[in-house]
Amino acid sequence: MAEKQPGPQLRTAGGIRYELTRKKVKNLNIRVREDGTVAVSVPLRTSAEAADRFVAERAQWVQEARERARRRAARDAQPLPDRETALAYFTAMSDEVYPAFAEVLGGHKPVIKVRSMTSRWGVCFMAKRQITFALQLYHMPPAAQIYVVVHEYCHFLQPNHSPAFWAEVAKLLPDWKARRALLK
Structure with missing residues (x-):
C-alpha cells in the first residue's frame, strides 16, 4: 500500500x-x-x-x-475588441510595416486576420501569405504590437526562430527585446 x-x-x-x-x-x-x-x-x-x-x-x-x-x-x-475594430487596427499597423517586405512578398500584401488566441500573439502562414493576430494583442502597448507585426512579417524571410531570423527582426527593431518584454 x-x-x-x-x-x-x-x-x-x-x-x-x-x-x-x-x-x-x-x-x-x-x-x-x-x-x-x-x-x-x-x-x-x-x-x-x-x-x-x-x-x-x-x-x-x-x-x-x-x-x-x-x-x-x-x-x-478587459473585454476583447470586436473583430472588425481589431482587423482595421492591425491592418493599418501591417500597412506601415509592409513596405519593408514588399519585395520579398512580390508586391502583394499578406491577408490579415484576427482571432482570439490564448498562447500566441500572432501566427504567420507563409504558404497562404497570411498573418493572424490575437485579439488580446489589441490591449498591449503599441511598441509591443509593432514588435509582433514585425516578428510575423520576418517569418516571410526566415520561417523559424534561428539567429538569422532574430537578425532580421533587429534590422527593423534594434530594441526588439525590450518590446518583447512588454508582452510578458
Whole structure:
C-alpha cells in the first residue's frame, strides 16, 4: 500500500506566505498561481527550513511574478475588441510595416486576420501569405504590437526562430527585446 502524503502546509518566509507540499520530486519547485498565491513543492525528505530558505532567496522573483500575474489579470478582464475594430487596427499597423517586405512578398500584401488566441500573439502562414493576430494583442502597448507585426512579417524571410531570423527582426527593431518584454 502506498504511503499517504501529508496535505499542504501554510508557511511564511522572506515575507512570502506559501503553501508547502512534499512530493515525490527531485527538485524544489516554486510556482506563483494566477491568483498570486505561492505553491512550493519539495522532495519528501526536505526540511521545512530548507523550503523556507528556498522561498526567501527567491522573494524578489516571487514579487515580480505576482506583479506580472496582477497585470495579466487586469488585461484579461478587459473585454476583447470586436473583430472588425481589431482587423482595421492591425491592418493599418501591417500597412506601415509592409513596405519593408514588399519585395520579398512580390508586391502583394499578406491577408490579415484576427482571432482570439490564448498562447500566441500572432501566427504567420507563409504558404497562404497570411498573418493572424490575437485579439488580446489589441490591449498591449503599441511598441509591443509593432514588435509582433514585425516578428510575423520576418517569418516571410526566415520561417523559424534561428539567429538569422532574430537578425532580421533587429534590422527593423534594434530594441526588439525590450518590446518583447512588454508582452510578458
